[in-house]
Amino acid sequence: MDAYDPIEPDNPRSYGVFMALVVISQILGIICVILTGAWLGAYWGGFSWTDSRVIFNYHPLFMVLGLVFLYGDAILVYRVFRNYHKLPIKVLHAVLHILAFLFAVVAVKAVFEFHDSRRIPNLYSLHSWIGLVALVLFGVQWVSGLITFLVPQMPQSLRGAYLPVHVSFGSGLFVFIIGVCISGITEKNIFSQAYPSLETREVLGNALGVCLVCFGAVIYYLVTHPAYRRVELVPPERRALNQQ
Amino acid sequence: MDAYDPIEPDNPRSYGVFMALVVISQILGIICVILTGAWLGAYWGGFSWTDSRVIFNYHPLFMVLGLVFLYGDAILVYRVFRNYHKLPIKVLHAVLHILAFLFAVVAVKAVFEFHDSRRIPNLYSLHSWIGLVALVLFGVQWVSGLITFLVPQMPQSLRGAYLPVHVSFGSGLFVFIIGVCISGITEKNIFSQAYPSLETREVLGNALGVCLVCFGAVIYYLVTHPAYRRVELVPPERRALNQQ
Numbered sequence: 001m002d003a004y005d006p007i008e009p010d011n012p013r014s015y016g017v018f019m020a021l022v023v024i025s026q027i028l029g030i031i032c033v034i035l036t037g038a039w040l041g042a043y044w045g046g047f048s049w050t051d052s053r054v055i056f057n058y059h060p061l062f063m064v065l066g067l068v069f070l071y072g073d074a075i076l077v078y079r080v081f082r083n084y085h086k087l088p089i090k091v092l093h094a095v096l097h098i099l100a101f102l103f104a105v106v107a108v109k110a111v112f113e114f115h116d117s118r119r120i121p122n123l124y125s126l127h128s129w130i131g132l133v134a135l136v137l138f139g140v141q142w143v144s145g146l147i148t149f150l151v152p153q154m155p156q157s158l159r160g161a162y163l164p165v166h167v168s169f170g171s172g173l174f175v176f177i178i179g180v181c182i183s184g185i186t187e188k189n190i191f192s193q194a195y196p197s198l199e200t201r202e203v204l205g206n207a208l209g210v211c212l213v214c215f216g217a218v219i220y221y222l223v224t225h226p227a228y229r230r231v232e233l234v235p236p237e238r239r240a241l242n243q244q
Numbered sequence: 245m246d247a248y249d250p251i252e253p254d255n256p257r258s259y260g261v262f263m264a265l266v267v268i269s270q271i272l273g274i275i276c277v278i279l280t281g282a283w284l285g286a287y288w289g290g291f292s293w294t295d296s297r298v299i300f301n302y303h304p305l306f307m308v309l310g311l312v313f314l315y316g317d318a319i320l321v322y323r324v325f326r327n328y329h330k331l332p333i334k335v336l337h338a339v340l341h342i343l344a345f346l347f348a349v350v351a352v353k354a355v356f357e358f359h360d361s362r363r364i365p366n367l368y369s370l371h372s373w374i375g376l377v378a379l380v381l382f383g384v385q386w387v388s389g390l391i392t393f394l395v396p397q398m399p400q401s402l403r404g405a406y407l408p409v410h411v412s413f414g415s416g417l418f419v420f421i422i423g424v425c426i427s428g429i430t431e432k433n434i435f436s437q438a439y440p441s442l443e444t445r446e447v448l449g450n451a452l453g454v455c456l457v458c459f460g461a462v463i464y465y466l467v468t469h470p471a472y473r474r475v476e477l478v479p480p481e482r483r484a485l486n487q488q
Contacts, residue, residue: 120440121440121441121442124439124440124441124442124446125430125433125434125440125450126426126429126430126433126449126450126453126454127426127430129450129453129454130426130453130454130457133454133457164469164470164471165469168464168465168468168469169465171468172419172461172464172465172468175416175419175420175423176419176422176423176457176460176461178420178423179419179420179422179423179424179426179427180423180426182370182371182374182423182424182426182427183423183426183427183429183430185370185427186369186370186371186427186430186431187430187434189369189370190369190431190434190435191434195368195369196364196365196368196369197365197368198365198368202368205370206369206370206373209370209373209374210370210373210374210377213374213377213420216420217416217420220412220416221412221413221416224412224415224416224468225408225409225412226408227408
């Protein structure tokens with residue numbers, strides 16, 4: 001929100017902290033995925049596409065894997081590989097995002113199949129409303145990014161104007177999706193008969209929520225802190241040639 | 245996440261869009277507060293500190309008023325008054341934040357009193373866990389900001405190093421708090437007997453969630469977009485004198 005003295009990107013201390021945070025983020029992300037699997041696998045009946053009682057369980061698992069872990073890593077690639085050439089990183093960024101989107105689509109399919117087979121109405125909860133909005137926005141953002149940054153004919157001026165919007169929107173949507181997950185875990189926990197007393201299943205759900213928030217916080221910090229911004233390898237006048 | 249050509253802050257078109265978005269954000273913020281009041285006032289039994297059945301209703305109202313509306317406006321002041329002197333804006337920023345915090349404390353008191361009077365355990369839900377974390381982080385951020393940016397003896401170098409952390413953390417926490425609200429509305433809606441069928445009360449709850457997300461999105465966009473960044477009035481070498 002203000003002018004500041006940027007920390008030198010080549011500063012070894014800054015780089016050490018950065019790498020430590022990247023490692024922490026990856027550990028947190030893997031813990032989130034494993035915790036989701038363990039929570040649903042051991043305490044909510046396991047996973048099966050043929051057993052209508054547990055089809056639902058694929059929903060949180062694929063959402064955490066796709067829209068949290070892969071999305072988080074997709075927005076981190078520009079910072080982790082900030083000294084490399086841009087085009088392969090752009091492609092990696094796009095591929096991780098489309099994988100995240102595909103996992104999310106399967107996750108949505110799981111919840112619709114579960115509801116239909118159990119005659120539960122679809123799209124009644126706030127979680128479903130804002131979750132669907134988030135998924136649509138994610139899709140729009142992906143297509144806009146693909147057209148703007150990977151179609152070689154796009155003028156640099158347009159890319160320059162859209163980039164801050166893309167970055168601001170993308171990192172905001174990421175944090176928002178963590179919030180959508182929190183509302184999903186809240187629903188699942190309340191559907192538990194034990195509530196409001198806390199048993200292992202509910203504590204695990206809450207712990208998963210806390211881990212998701214921690215993962216989101218570390219990723220958000222890494223992608224928004226100006227000290228970890230990408231270093232341009234080529235001067236602006238040669239950038240158009242290099243990026244195609 | 246990348247270098248870009250910043251949009252000229254004096255660009256009249258950019259300024260028009262900015263002001264339109266500020267007006268939209270304020271309308272959305274007021275709608276959020278009114279909708280919260282109407283939802284709880286007309287559909288969840290109204291407001292009273294003496295009736296134990298409805299003490300709870302102060303909780304969402306004061307949270308939306310404080311940690312959403314006032315917090316949102318507090319982080320917006322640097323951008324709205326970006327051409328003014330910094331010290332009065334700093335003070336306004338701090339005052340709006342402490343008001344937000346006080347509303348939040350009363351809101352927390354309301355939910356504890358409600359639980360105690362109804363013999364419901366405290367702090368069992370994920371909403372309560374992450375909500376409390378958010379409130380503590382908010383308090384830490386406020387005190388750190390006060391010491392760093394309003395104590396005249398603080399060196400400019402320290403302020404410069406802490407500022408991006410303060411800004412990144414503060415805007416991330418704001419979006420996170422919107423997520424905490426979503427989980428709270430999710431809880432309240434599920435406690436409704438009508439669920440999963442949607443009646444006016446549940447639709448209002450969901451609509452409030454959507455409005456909160458829209459308010460959060462507009463504020464987040466305004467405070468993170470580099471085109472709306474504050475314009476410095478004094479050169480860096482004179483800044484220390486001017487800010488004290």
